[in-house]
Amino acid sequence: MIDENDSLWVQRTIAGDPQAFGELVQRYERDAFNLAYRMLNDRGEAEDAAQEAFLRAYANLDRYDMTRPFKTWLLSITSNHCIDRLRRRRLVWLSLEEPLPPHPALTSDIPGPEEATLMNERNVLVQELLEELSPDYRLAVILRYWYDLSYAEIAEMLNTTESAIKSRLFRARQTLAERLESRPIPSLDPAMEGRS
Amino acid sequence: MPRDDANMHARMNRALDSELSEEEQALLHQQLEEAPEIADHWDQLRRTDELLRTTPMIAPLPEFASRVMAAISALPIPAFVRRHPGAGVALGLALAAFLTVPIFSVLLLVLLSALTDPGTLNTWLRAVLGASGYILALVADIADELRAGITTTPMIVALITTMIPLSALWGWLIWYLMGSPRVRRGAKP
Structure with a gap:
């Protein structure tokens, strides 16, 4: 569904008012950041990726199709950028010329025992589970669960078929269920939402 | 009757998406009662689904939006942006x-x-x-x-026709051999 306010802000930005784009940033910062964080599992990198997605959206605003929701377009840019970053991470890992990266335990966003008490344990568990999936499967799960997009919308965003998305989600759910097994699910602490 | 696990898994997946009819739901429950090991798997799937559904989004730091806007203002103005003339220009045009x-x-x-x-x-x-x-x-x-x-000073004609062009030619040759900016950069002409 197209939001008229979004269209208005896009038109005002194109008309030469960059502050109008600020309205779009404020409205969708959470969506872009959450997607980047769920994909990359690193707060700092997620902020950089979300910022880069907004910059790309701004620079390519003339290519935005106003008949489609701005949010979907922005999520599409963010997901493409995150996939690129994950590929680059893998290339660095595989490159013989580069020094080996430190052990994941030293770089992971998963907190140590002290920090864990301050963070939402549920988010940590979710991130651990998502890390088990390949980027394509992870993206399908994130778009389905956090953005409530239909199979058709996800397929259109990722340039693939609806049946491919169904298959990815089916397998992803199987994998996640196996990994979760009988681990307890931490209760949600509403006070920590948005701060972990 | 042999059990069709593949169909059952697909049905469970559709159940998670709330796509099953009442008839299909009843059939699934019946199948799960008959197969406890699949029922365990179904419970795990439902727990996973519940976990993902109820985990909230994560927000960026409060200064994120202003950081993005600062980065945008540092960008060159995109070509698609329609520039509006300033008030002075508009007033001048109106007066004209x-x-x-x-x-x-x-x-x-x-x-x-x-x-x-x-x-x-x-x-x-x-x-x-x-x-x-x-x-x-x-x-x-x-x-x-x-x-x-x-007529009185024929040297002027000689200078104009010979010395000045020759000097210019020599000057250019020396400049070229000393290395013009393009030669120094090693760029292709």
């Missing part, structure tokens, strides 16, 4: 448009009065002819001076 009509009207009136009045037209023609004669005389004087100069 406002003055155009009276100025052209006055000019037209002057021209018409000159063309319809033989006395004025005669004065104008005399002025034009006088100015033309003055310019022609000036050009002729300059030509005479040059001719006289060449």
Whole structure:
């Protein structure tokens, strides 16, 4: 569904008012950041990726199709950028010329025992589970669960078929269920939402 | 009847998406009662689904939006942005448009009065002819001076035709051999 306010802000930005784009940033910062964080599992990198997605959206605003929701377009840019970053991470890992990266335990966003008490344990568990999936499967799960997009919308965003998305989600759910097994699910602490 | 696990898994997946009819749901529950190991798997799937559904989004730091806007303001203005003229330019254009009509009207009136009045037209023609004669005389004087100069000092002609072009050629050659900016950068011409 197209939001008229979004269209208005896009038109005002194109008309030469960059502050109008600020309205779009404020409205969708959470969506872009959450997607980047769920994909990359690193707060700092997620902020950089979300910022880069907004910059790309701004620079390519003339290519935005106003008949489609701005949010979907922005999520599409963010997901493409995150996939690129994950590929680059893998290339660095595989490159013989580069020094080996430190052990994941030293770089992971998963907190140590002290920090864990301050963070939402549920988010940590979710991130651990998502890390088990390949980027394509992870993206399908994130778009389905956090953005409530239909199979058709996800397929259109990722340039693939609806049946491919169904298959990815089916397998992803199987994998996640196996990994979760009988681990307890931490209760949600509403006070920590948005701060972990 | 043999159990069709693949179909059952697909049905469980559809159940998670709330896509099953009541009939299909009943069938699934019946199948799960008959197969406890699949029922365990179904419980795990439902727990996973519940976990993902109820885990909230994560927000960026409060200063994130202002950081993005600062980065955007540092970007060059995109080509698609329609630039609007400033207030001064707009005022100038409006004033010019406002003055155009009276100025052209006055000019037209002057021209018409000159063309319809033989006395004025005669004065104008005399002025034009006088100015033309003055310019022609000036050009002729300059030509005479040059001719006289060449006659008295023939070196000037020699300098103009030989020394100056040769000096320019030498200058260019030295500059080129010393290395022009393009040669120094090693760029292809």
